[in-house]
Amino acid sequence: MTTPGTDPTATAKGNGMMKWWINSMWGFWLVLLTFSLGLATAIYYVWLKGNI
Amino acid sequence: MFDFMIAGVQAPIFLLVFVGFTVGIVGGFIGVGGGYMVTPALIVFGFPGYMASGIDMTHIAGKGLVSTLRHRQLGNIDWTMALTMVAGTMLGVELGVRTLVYFKNLGIAGVVLLVTSVVVMFSLFLYTQIETRRSHRQLKVMRTEGREMGRELHTSSLPKFFQSINLAPIVRCRTARVVVSMWVIVLVGVVTGFLAGFLGVGGGFIRVPALVYLVGASTHIAVGTDLVEIVFSGGYGALRHSIEGHVDMMAVVFMISGALFGAQIGSIATAYVRGPAIRYVLSYSLILATFGSVMRLAYVLTGQKVEWLSLIAVMLTLGEMIFLCLFIMSLLYFAWRNKRGAWVPDWVKSLVIS
């Protein structure tokens, strides 16, 4: 029985909106790539900007 | 920061160890030396271009040996295939280097090189990605139907054609379970060696797909066998570069220190995945390297005036190493979870061994 304001499917593993990036191969790829490019940019600006 | 007295630069030790570690993981997993990632990274760190090539080649020889030992333990090396290919690879590399010198004397080496690397890498990416997705779809269907899945599945019909070439002597590659004309293997060595010598790379990203799609070896065998070639070509490259004065040994030592750990993770990870997983990572590596080359080519063709193109090329080079490393470690993590019966995404289940 579902009480008002509670949706059982919202709490089930793998079904939440936040999991789109891990359930889809392309979503996972995109998130990892964005994170990696961000980290690369940070490394560049912290350590390497002075180099030619 | 460390003062490299031979290279004449100061560079952070942490970054060299980090690059060695990430490229070690990638190299151990997909069987590449990683030169197309490491050389631009070393240039960005401040090393002169010719030293970046020399340091990279020398470190590849050492790192390749670390990975080869682990792959030997996993049974991923077909020694017959490896030793048959070596002479062809060396000959191909020498021809490639001479062709490069010819274009250099004409004054157009830079553009020709970049265009060639873009064309080769993009073509390999397209073929590998399309074929791997087809294999992955079939594996998903088989898993749904509850059928037994082996370690490897590929859907290319090219190996059948090359294996049907009846030119003596015929070699039996027992570990790879392939019976093929020796000349096919030598030809693969010559062509991949030529491209490697011309583009100034180890050649793994060309040789692994060639062994899979032309000779018909499984991806794991292609990775392990290719690493043996990389040890030889890296060792020869290290000798030549050292004589030319292109090597700073401390930079090599720092990178191998990182590669020690990375190569172990990458090589051992192959035991937990199926062939298509390795081919996916290889194809991602190719497309990201292609974008980096396109940016550099665009920067050269616009007369080196559009600075952000050069910046994007640098971001892609560093970002590519980190991305591939994270993807491989994710696959390893998912394989571990899958084995324990924990939740993993659907697309992973047919790529990892349970």
Add this chain to the structure above:
Amino acid sequence: MTDTVNARRRGVVKFSFWTVIAATVMSLTVRSYMSGQMAEWFYHRAAVSGYAVNADMFKDATKSKPAVLQISTGNEINGLVAIRVEKGDRLPRNTNGVIADQTVTKGRRAVLAGATLQVFIPWEIKDAKGFKFKDTFKHKGVETWPWSGVWNVIIVAMLGLSLGLMAEGFTDMLGFKLEKIQHRATRR
């Protein structure tokens, strides 16, 4: 159980032995580098006739304030000094580049002024394969000792071998079993 214990013991021996080898090779390499011996192998002979210099000494020179190097003789470069060398000569200690006669004759980056060599442009930005780099006098006109190539390959091979076997010993020591992969293709 006994097999596992024996395998772990063998792993401990393997790991210890190869760790000692790896540590020895690494420390000998580092010592050889830091003592300047590898630098001497690197900056071994003059590949061209010209003036042996230490390019780090005048990297801040400009056209308005050129570096003035005293031309002298000797076996060592200390400070703003240039030592005349002919092609094939052993290079003095602390040399890291040779300013070729051709460069001096052209006069764009360096000129002779009596008993001194004046350097106006110690470095300039150049381009290769889409990457910018600093072109200095460092590494120019020098010839490396050919046998250093053989040594480098031996060092790298020993490092790769010892570190790889050390890692194998480590996993054996922990009892981490790695079995040979069954290369079975999937029947479609």
